[in-house]
Amino acid sequence: xxxxxxxxxxxxxxxxxxVSAVALAAGAVGYFVVLRHQAFAAHAIGHVGFAGxxxxxxxxxxxxxxxxxxxxxxxxxxxxxxxxLDENDAVVGVxxxxxxxxxxxxxxxxxxxxxxxxxxxxxxxxxxxxxxVGLVAALSLxxxxxxxxxxxxxxxxxxxxxSAAARGLSIRAMSLLFMALLAITTxxxxxxxxxxxxxxxxxxxxxxAEVFTSRPLRATGLAMAIALGSAWAGLFFGVWIGGxxxxxxxxxxxxxxxxxxxxxxxxxRHVRRxxx
Amino acid sequence: xxxGGVVLGGRTIWRNATFAVEPGTMTAVLGPNASGKxxxxxxxxxxxxxxxxSLRVFGEAPHRGxxxxxxxxxxxxxxxxxxMTGRDYVGLGFDGPRFGWGRDKGKREVIRRALALTGTTSxxxxxxHSLSGGQRQRIALAHATVFSPELxxxxxxxxxxxxxxxxxxxxxxxxxxxTTGAAVVxxxxxxxxxxxxxxxxxWIARRQVRSGSVDEVVNESVLSELYGHPIEIxxxxxxxxxxxxxxxxxxxxxxxxxxxxxTHAEEAHEHLREVYEEETS
Numbered sequence: 384x385x386x387x388x389x390x391x392x393x394x395x396x397x398x399x400x401x402v403s404a405v406a407l408a409a410g411a412v413g414y415f416v417v418l419r420h421q422a423f424a425a426h427a428i429g430h431v432g433f434a435g436x437x438x439x440x441x442x443x444x445x446x447x448x449x450x451x452x453x454x455x456x457x458x459x460x461x462x463x464x465x466x467x468l469d470e471n472d473a474v475v476g477v478x479x480x481x482x483x484x485x486x487x488x489x490x491x492x493x494x495x496x497x498x499x500x501x502x503x504x505x506x507x508x509x510x511x512x513x514x515x516v517g518l519v520a521a522l523s524l525x526x527x528x529x530x531x532x533x534x535x536x537x538x539x540x541x542x543x544x545x546s547a548a549a550r551g552l553s554i555r556a557m558s559l560l561f562m563a564l565l566a567i568t569t570x571x572x573x574x575x576x577x578x579x580x581x582x583x584x585x586x587x588x589x590x591x592a593e594v595f596t597s598r599p600l601r602a603t604g605l606a607m608a609i610a611l612g613s614a615w616a617g618l619f620f621g622v623w624i625g626g627x628x629x630x631x632x633x634x635x636x637x638x639x640x641x642x643x644x645x646x647x648x649x650x651x652r653h654v655r656r657x658x659x
Numbered sequence: 660x661x662x663g664g665v666v667l668g669g670r671t672i673w674r675n676a677t678f679a680v681e682p683g684t685m686t687a688v689l690g691p692n693a694s695g696k697x698x699x700x701x702x703x704x705x706x707x708x709x710x711x712x713s714l715r716v717f718g719e720a721p722h723r724g725x726x727x728x729x730x731x732x733x734x735x736x737x738x739x740x741x742x743m744t745g746r747d748y749v750g751l752g753f754d755g756p757r758f759g760w761g762r763d764k765g766k767r768e769v770i771r772r773a774l775a776l777t778g779t780t781s782x783x784x785x786x787x788h789s790l791s792g793g794q795r796q797r798i799a800l801a802h803a804t805v806f807s808p809e810l811x812x813x814x815x816x817x818x819x820x821x822x823x824x825x826x827x828x829x830x831x832x833x834x835x836x837x838t839t840g841a842a843v844v845x846x847x848x849x850x851x852x853x854x855x856x857x858x859x860x861x862w863i864a865r866r867q868v869r870s871g872s873v874d875e876v877v878n879e880s881v882l883s884e885l886y887g888h889p890i891e892i893x894x895x896x897x898x899x900x901x902x903x904x905x906x907x908x909x910x911x912x913x914x915x916x917x918x919x920x921x922t923h924a925e926e927a928h929e930h931l932r933e934v935y936e937e938e939t940s
Contacts, residue, residue: 418741531760532758532759532760533758535751535754535755535756535757535758536755536756536757536758538751538755539751539755539756542741542743542748542751543732543748543751545732545733546730546731546732546751546752546755546802546803547751547755547756548706548723549704549706549723549724549728549730549732550723550724550730550752550755550756551723551724551756552755552756593742596742597742597743597744597747597784597785597786598743598744598747599743599747602742
């Protein structure tokens with residue numbers, strides 16, 4: 384089977400649409416994750432999703448239902464409990480461990496679980512069905528729509544909560560909104576790269592983008608572009624060379640961040656030399 | 660405000676506060692840490708409810724999001740880590756609270772004016788984290804004055820600045836007051852840098868608030884009564900006031916180590932010497 388044949392098979396086509404939608408949403412939400420220093424929350428929500436997916440499979444539901452319920456629940460809990468960002472670490476940590484414990488319990492109760500566990504942990508993009516694509520795309524586009532409509536208030540509340548509150552924004556409401564967006568994005572990203580690698584799409588592209596530009600809109604757009612590029616290239620390499628797609632996406636996203644940092648160090652050195 | 664008082668979480672912050680802030684004047688809010696200075700600003704902003712008495716802001720009950728009130732928060736988390744540019748941060752002062760896609764046509768001009776007034780045009784396109792403390796405060800002032808507020812509330816605008824930068828910011832605050840005619844309320848922990856431009860002082864301590872001109876409030880009898888023990892005020896040749904008797908709360912507002920074993924008098928002497936050295940250098 385030639386490469387072009389492979390690329391035109393339905394499962395690769397499904398994967399292509401799914402990764403595209405997810406990467407765009409993850410890049411945009413990821414910008415706010417980095418801005419708000421809430422990478423730990425993003426990490427925790429992914430792990431909480433693991434318990435949700437395990438629980439859903441245990442009672443005979445689709446993993447994505449459990450993911451949605453648990454991730455949204457955890458997101459709202461973190462949003463309420465840690466609205467003032469200072470308390471956030473403890474709230475996130477407790478939520479994270481409690482959920483992981485539940486996940487372990489659910490797995491032990493369900494014997495035939497090994498395969499499903501693997502796909503939740505590491506993603507199984509080439510296994511998504513046409514129905515999955517529809518759901519993932521709808522959720523991703525919904526996230527993008529809400530982010531674009533609430534872009535300025537989210538930004539304001541993220542960088543200067545005090546002033547934003549004085550200007551009439553509810554910090555708690557913005558925190559909850561952000562957590563809900565993060566939860567939904569995590570759920571769709573888990574479909575592609577799995578619980579353990581969710582970071583690759585959520586944090587790495589945004590962190591890389593922040594190195595290149597100081598303008599929020601540009602940084603958000605660049606984060607989306609890097610996420611999309613990593614996802615497309617990852618899918619292509621996975622089909623062409625082989626190996627898990629989630630590995631390729633993670634490797635590419637991480638390299639983009641590494642590259643950005645190296646570029647930044649060079650730039651700093653140039654500036655220093657110019658000044659000296 | 661008339662007979663105003665605040666209770667937060669069952670604890671009385673202060674009561675019996677009566678004062679008025681007139682357009683074009685400068686009011687300094689002074690007092691020890693955690694005495695409720697920022698709470699006063701939060702009341703005016705409508706973020707905290709008044710528990711007793713009455714407070715009118717431009718004749719209305721205080722409410723959040725009032726564009727006639729400009730506010731500069733004390734510590735902005737964004738400052739030291741943000742890669743956002745000053746211009747973007749000032750822009751948030753304009754339409755930060757607004758949802759939706761629309762972009763206001765007047766934005767560019769309003770931002771340009773705020774940047775020009777605060778002298779920030781030359782560095783407003785650099786990321787905030789790369790600016791000096793004084794430059795960041797200027798950007799923050801531009802953010803707070805985007806709508807040319809009639810009442811400007813500044814929470815510790817001089818904190819963590821060296822003396823030269825403090826003087827610069829005081830000049831800028833004065834310039835903003837003169838050009839916009841705004842009433843300015845400044846929370847500070849030291850009167851001296853502001854003394855030359857202050858019309859009214861609100862001194863908050865031990866759950867009470869004293870208001871009046873600098874001389875009416877910052878004198879030995881009022882402060883001694885307010886603190887419940889004798890307070891002495893020494894005026895330096897340049898008119899700066901050294902307040903003796905509340906060193907714990909006041910003379911060392913920054914948490915740096917106290918020289919152990921010094922008596923209050925010795926400590927005050929130390930402080931006095933520092934001020935003199937500064938003035939004669």
